[in-house]
Amino acid sequence: MVQAYILVQTEVGKAAAVASEIAAIPGVTSAEDVTGPYDVIVRAEADDVDKLGQLVVAQVQGVNGITRTLTCPVVKLG
Amino acid sequence: MVQAYILVQTEVGKAAAVASEIAAIPGVTSAEDVTGPYDVIVRAEADDVDKLGQLVVAQVQGVNGITRTLTCPVVKLG
Amino acid sequence: MVQAYILVQTEVGKAAAVASEIAAIPGVTSAEDVTGPYDVIVRAEADDVDKLGQLVVAQVQGVNGITRTLTCPVVKLG
Amino acid sequence: MVQAYILVQTEVGKAAAVASEIAAIPGVTSAEDVTGPYDVIVRAEADDVDKLGQLVVAQVQGVNGITRTLTCPVVKLG
């Protein structure tokens, strides 16, 4: 299982709608609005890194109002 | 009360119009055109960080010609 | 109460040690190693935005091996 | 007279000391700690753009704990 944070930038004025729509996608465990260079921070999980990529491109990026996503897979270094 | 700087990027050619329109929003105390990676630097204040986020998304980002905003809340570290 | 994500960059080779040390700071609810432009993503909470700023500067940034932190306060836009 | 915002990044843990030291420099009208990609936002003024550059390099960048400054001159587009 791979977990990841997805840092999302949205079109102006769309952050709240984007966060609530992303939160409903299967595999997404949280989606919150933030201030700063990103507008929404998402946490998601998938079976492997390919499935994670497909989740981001096919599901998350399909939400209207997203301009960029930056996927940061969690790694266990210990 | 929370104060913040909002660093604004605009569509090309729109900086002057954006600054004067933002300056008229209640809660905004200044809005000036600058050169560099940002086009307009705004100073605003709100009751708390949620109200500040709502001011940015609902009011500032509603101004035509804005492409990105970066909110930097002022913090008192002393 | 203010919640925030803190995106952390570390010196090369220090990510794992930094994450486990940050995880032990009171007010921090998670700290995970990630790949990409950031090395560790932290979730923290504080009474208000000033307290959050103090937590970051006085506690998180005191961890050896951190080079930059980027604090993204969670905002409720609804 | 040229006015400018100076966006300052500091070494970890140094933001508060840097802001109060910059605030005492002649030509600086304000210096506040912020969260986000920058640590301190300064407002300053000088006779012209060369004097502004000299103020930044010789005075502001002389403050211990600064790692980068980004000068954004205010421009009157109207």
Added chain:
Amino acid sequence: MVQAYILVQTEVGKAAAVASEIAAIPGVTSAEDVTGPYDVIVRAEADDVDKLGQLVVAQVQGVNGITRTLTCPVVKLG
């Protein structure tokens, strides 16, 4: 002969189509989807740096769905 990596950002949801279309351009030796700040990483070669620039602007950037490309010529420093 000049070789280069081209780091490509795409519109949301377009990464897979962009990569397979770029892969078919003469002079391109590979084009793979990645996660992170870039969406596709391309390797290409051309006779000289002007031809490389023309390949990027006339061929690669002609692919529908690309928003930015960043060309990094390989250099032999030894």
Added chain:
Amino acid sequence: MVQAYILVQTEVGKAAAVASEIAAIPGVTSAEDVTGPYDVIVRAEADDVDKLGQLVVAQVQGVNGITRTLTCPVVKLG
């Protein structure tokens, strides 16, 4: 007199046309296509920093195909 470099990003496929159109603007002394994070690097001069800002916003940004400009005024520090 203020001199400046203007780092320009263009829409994909538009770099050559943008450079030649900018080169014809009064006050612009050179405009060349480059590879890397910017697409065109321009050198321009104006009477003062306000006039420079107006040149950029009213003339340079009026060229079709530009997405961002970053103005870097030359400063004499000696």
Added chain:
Amino acid sequence: MVQAYILVQTEVGKAAAVASEIAAIPGVTSAEDVTGPYDVIVRAEADDVDKLGQLVVAQVQGVNGITRTLTCPVVKLG
């Protein structure tokens, strides 16, 4: 098996030495000097995303002269 590009920034003057040292690390399939915002582009592979993270932090980042690495895992979206 996970494959990745690793975009490396080095201390000034260290790019050639860093590339040749990284090229000798098991799991690394190529390491080339480039111009632009990155100094060396590496291709590597590992059993899974955790092993990839460990390769980067324990092996690649152990090379003297590296200041930042940005890992971009290859994803199969098809």
Added chain:
Amino acid sequence: MVQAYILVQTEVGKAAAVASEIAAIPGVTSAEDVTGPYDVIVRAEADDVDKLGQLVVAQVQGVNGITRTLTCPVVKLG
């Protein structure tokens, strides 16, 4: 012959000394201090892209006080 702009970041307080030292390097045709995200903008030329890379790494980056350089080769797209 390859021409290039080199965008240089320096340690705080070092911009003027860096610019005058770079200006004396053979192959460098100009080196000027600027404000903004870069501190010095250099123009240089070399026989080919490999020689340009060597000039940057062996000569320009050897100047004391430089922290990053970003080489942007000029390309003729016409």
